[in-house]
Amino acid sequence: MKNIAILTGGNSAERIISLRSGQVVYEHLPTDRYRRFLIDVQGADWREMSTGTAIDKNSFSLTIGGETVYFEAIFGAIHGSPLEDGKMQGYFDLLGIPYTCCDGFVSALTMNKHLTKQIAASTGVPLAPSVLVRRGEKIDAKALTHRLGLPLFVKPNTYGSSFGVTKVKTVHELTPALEAVWPYDCEAIVEAFLPGREFSSGVFCTREEIVTLPITEIIPETEFFDYAAKYEGKSQEITPAPLPDTLARQCQEWSRQLYKAFNCRGVIRCDYILVEETFYLLEINTIPGLSPASIVPQQVRAFGWTLEEFFTCLLEEAMRYPPSKLKC
Numbered sequence: 001m002k003n004i005a006i007l008t009g010g011n012s013a014e015r016i017i018s019l020r021s022g023q024v025v026y027e028h029l030p031t032d033r034y035r036r037f038l039i040d041v042q043g044a045d046w047r048e049m050s051t052g053t054a055i056d057k058n059s060f061s062l063t064i065g066g067e068t069v070y071f072e073a074i075f076g077a078i079h080g081s082p083l084e085d086g087k088m089q090g091y092f093d094l095l096g097i098p099y100t101c102c103d104g105f106v107s108a109l110t111m112n113k114h115l116t117k118q119i120a121a122s123t124g125v126p127l128a129p130s131v132l133v134r135r136g137e138k139i140d141a142k143a144l145t146h147r148l149g150l151p152l153f154v155k156p157n158t159y160g161s162s163f164g165v166t167k168v169k170t171v172h173e174l175t176p177a178l179e180a181v182w183p184y185d186c187e188a189i190v191e192a193f194l195p196g197r198e199f200s201s202g203v204f205c206t207r208e209e210i211v212t213l214p215i216t217e218i219i220p221e222t223e224f225f226d227y228a229a230k231y232e233g234k235s236q237e238i239t240p241a242p243l244p245d246t247l248a249r250q251c252q253e254w255s256r257q258l259y260k261a262f263n264c265r266g267v268i269r270c271d272y273i274l275v276e277e278t279f280y281l282l283e284i285n286t287i288p289g290l291s292p293a294s295i296v297p298q299q300v301r302a303f304g305w306t307l308e309e310f311f312t313c314l315l316e317e318a319m320r321y322p323p324s325k326l327k328c
Helices: 015-028 089-095 104-111 113-123 141-148 171-181 227-231 245-261 295-303 307-320
Strands: 002-009 034-042 045-048 061-064 067-070 073-076 130-134 152-156 166-168 187-192 197-206 209-212 216-220 235-238 268-275 278-285
Touching: 002 015, 015 034, 015 307, 073 307, 089 104, 104 113, 113 130, 113 187, 113 245, 113 278, 130 141, 141 171, 141 187, 152 171, 166 171, 171 187, 197 245, 197 295, 197 307, 209 245, 216 295, 245 268, 245 278, 295 307
Parallel strands: 002 034, 002 073
Antiparallel strands: 034 045, 061 067, 130 187, 152 166, 152 187, 197 209, 197 216, 197 268, 216 235, 268 278
């Protein structure tokens, strides 16, 4: 039986979502195959949650009841820092412990919305026009809103779960929207609003094959897909999405190309806005939510798999092809 560490918690405002995701993974990993240990990562304090035992960071091991537990693999369920942004992966690479998410470089790159757009553009995927603004920079609000149009969105550049996101409808709302970003990030993305339908496409790799999950259409009850819509039931999510086959294949093909172009591993989720018959990429999530309210579990069930099968697949793929031997 293999010892598996499920990393949860984290240091960001997404911590509460990570704790939910980690619990779902813990509950659905087959107990006849794996010994599951839920590890809460909070700053430099890493502890197994049922006993409160601290991790020995020299070897990433636990000593419980006189037994030293070493881990065959890591299941990554931390949204935001310090895993989704790539800070921890180099540590596991040095120890030779495989993990279910992207490596440190890819994670850091895709966490940065501005840099993600620059790389994604090379695939040909359509993108909403945007401008990067750094804290302390002087901006001409009138010129910026004229360039991108109104309404527009202001988002933290390296944060998820819609924290700090504002829909700006007038030029006078731009500066307060930027101020709402600074508690989360020192950079903001100011992005043109695209009137259309929102879709999400999950992708994973198994046995050298990139697999696209059924697409989800997101219909928020709120003005956009904000925190309440994502995690408090304020949205309707339809999986599989009501799309013509040609459009569904187009969306899935973009997601497959992005997975390959960014050299991803594990499961990722690509979010799009469909304007007429064109999908525009919004962002790539390399550790998408796995909580009961999250999109990927819905897509997995629509794919015909149980979460037990899916999580097992991700773990076995991680152990089969650690980062140095990635085949996809």
